[in-house]
Amino acid sequence: MTAIINIVDDDADHLSALCDLVETAGHQVRAFGSAQAMLAALPDRADMVISDLRMPEMDGLGLLKALRARSVSLPVVLLTGHGDVAHAVEAIRAGAEDFLEKPYDSAHLLSVIRRTLDAQTARNEVARLQQVLAERDKAAILGASRAMRGLRARIATLASVDLDVVITGETGTGKELAARAIHADSARSEGPFVALNCAVLSEASAETILFGHGAGVFAHDAGGRAGKLEAAHGGTLMLDEVETMPPTIQAKLLRVLQERMVERIGETRPRPLDIRVIATTKKPLRLIDGFRSDLFYRLAGTELATPTLREAGEDIPLIFAHYAQLAARRYGRPDPEVPWLLQQRLKRLAWPGNVRELKASAEAYALGLSEISGGSPASGPAPAQAPGPATLADRVADFEAREIAAVLDAHGGNTLRAAETLGIPRRTLNDKMRRYGLSSDQGAAGGGS
Ligand SMILES: Nc1ncnc2c1ncn2[C@@H]1O[C@H](COP(=O)(O)OP(=O)(O)OP(=O)(O)O)[C@@H](O)[C@H]1O
Ligand SMILES: [Mg+2]
Structure with a gap:
């Protein structure tokens, strides 16, 4: 060039x-x-x-x-x-x-x-x-559960096509992560990834933010400026929280998406626009009052749903351990242990903030800043004690709980036969199960998934 x-x-x-x-x-x-x-x-x-x-x-x-x-x-x-x-x-x-x-x-x-x-x-x-590497790094989606494997597969499919996408999921379920992953694996990966939170768009500001303005429109920015749409040219535009977009702006955006041209405010010459739109929403768009159905249909051909931790419960220990380790390494600390009992406990907790909350909890745990605070227990008895540093007693308890769960599993939850195999009275087994939060049906009470 x-x-x-x-x-x-x-x-x-x-x-x-x-x-x-x-x-x-x-x-x-x-x-x-x-x-x-x-x-x-x-x-x-x-x-x-x-x-x-x-x-x-x-x-x-x-x-x-x-x-x-x-x-x-x-x-x-x-x-x-x-x-x-x-x-x-x-x-x-x-x-x-x-x-x-x-x-x-x-x-x-x-x-x-x-x-x-x-x-x-x-x-x-x-x-x-550096930008490409940073995008790749950010885009690691963990999890071995069916839900997370399904998510990765769907992301791979969507990355291989160049269609606009709507990502739906509760808070903290990885919508932005998924959007970045689709971009990073797509043919547009070397182009820009531009994120725009629609919740900050007011009727008054939305147009200049999206479309930019031509030279001479504003005294404070006389040279003119590209809007977010143009900034994403050649790459991907993430419209975050698209459900909050004002209706008048929805209409204008729809036109841009249909024509693939953008006109800066105060200019009459449209510029060609080569972008892929990935919209994210916490609520399914069809359930949102005042969301234009034509824009919905324009975007909704390709949908992606990010799973909650209720659906990916078995991944909780893995994701927790990953972020605990990252945090520890960032501060030059030894890799933290995540004992089995703690893992079971984590699975029993409700995580209304999903992976974001689990991640924050893991980081605090790794740095010894706080006890595990994953909302309220979803089911089963309240956890007996906070996970302290791994003392000998903790390790023994952890080992014992794990053994008991395994034997219970092997006997299909039959406590009589499990007690026999373990060589302890049934009443002692029941006491220990209560203490460790184990139930006879699943080994670990609730099991999280
Ligand atoms: N499957 C996953 N594996 C690893 N990390 C994940 C996963 N899902 C989410 N995260 C991490 O959890 C945090 C929250 O994810 P993200 O910001 O993408 O959520 P979101 O769905 O956009 O949430 P919100 O609706 O509140 O904006 C991020 O740090 C992200 O990296
Ligand atoms: Mg988000």
Whole structure:
């Protein structure tokens, strides 16, 4: 791809000579007579800036600072007059890529340009790879239960097609995780993943946030700005909590999704839009009063439901252990033990906040910050004691409970025969079962699933 170089100089003759030189070297140039004019053209793609240092109103240094203030990391090369060394030093401190003293040597200038563009390409590549890796990392979906295996399979299927998706699930069940996983495994994985929480969209703000605005619409942002839709171009847009989207915005969004074109506010030229929409919702959309059915049908061809921990109860110990270990490692602590008895107890607790709550609980446990606080027990007797550090007594109890559960299982829950096998009186067995929260039908009371 040809590099686009913005060239800024208030002297028209210098400007055109410089443009000719750079263009002849095979680059694409855009000429600006002032720093302000260049700032106004910022939304358009550019790869570097060459600017004169001394200009009336805003000088080259001012331009550089204005770019950085807007978090634009375009490399800037400044051309300084003779004796401007002090300014040049300041420019480098402010983050200029390089400076050349005028009259510059053409060959030298072209080599500075080439080096700058190469360095910029390398920086972009590193940033892109970091982004891809971060997305992959975030997207590990744990669980061996039928529910979680089903979820992973469905994600793989959805990643292989390019259709819009609605993800439905209770809070903390991994809707965002699933959306990121679909993106990361899809053909769009190297494109952006943009998340937009619809709950923050008011009727007044929604349009500019979604569609952006053209140059000159707002005094405070005169250059114009891309909206979230455009920011997701080439990638995936997650519309989080889509059920909260105001009805008027639903209508506008529907049109964009049908036409795959977006018009910034105040512009009349629509821009093509290549995005995939993944909407998430806590309530099934068809049950939501005021959700447009046409938008619903537009999105709902491909649905994905994330399971609650009630449906994936057998995964509770695994997910807990995983996040406890991650937290411990993050703080340089030894891997925490998750004794069997604690695992059984975790399975018996209700987790209204689902994996998010379980994760928070695991982290607190790993760091010794709190006792397990997974809501209220879903069933069975209240857990006898909090899981302290693994003392000998704890370990013995854990071993004993596990043995008893296994023997009970082997005898189909028959306590008489289990007591025989264990060589203890039946009454003693009943006492121990009560203490450990074991029931005769499932080994562990409730079992969680
Ligand atoms: N199956 C899973 N395996 C591992 N981690 C998971 C799983 N499901 C969810 N998580 C983790 O639980 C946390 C909550 O997940 P996420 O933010 O995706 O939930 P959500 O459904 O979007 O919740 P909300 O509706 O409250 O926004 C995240 O840290 C996520 O990584
Ligand atoms: Mg979420």
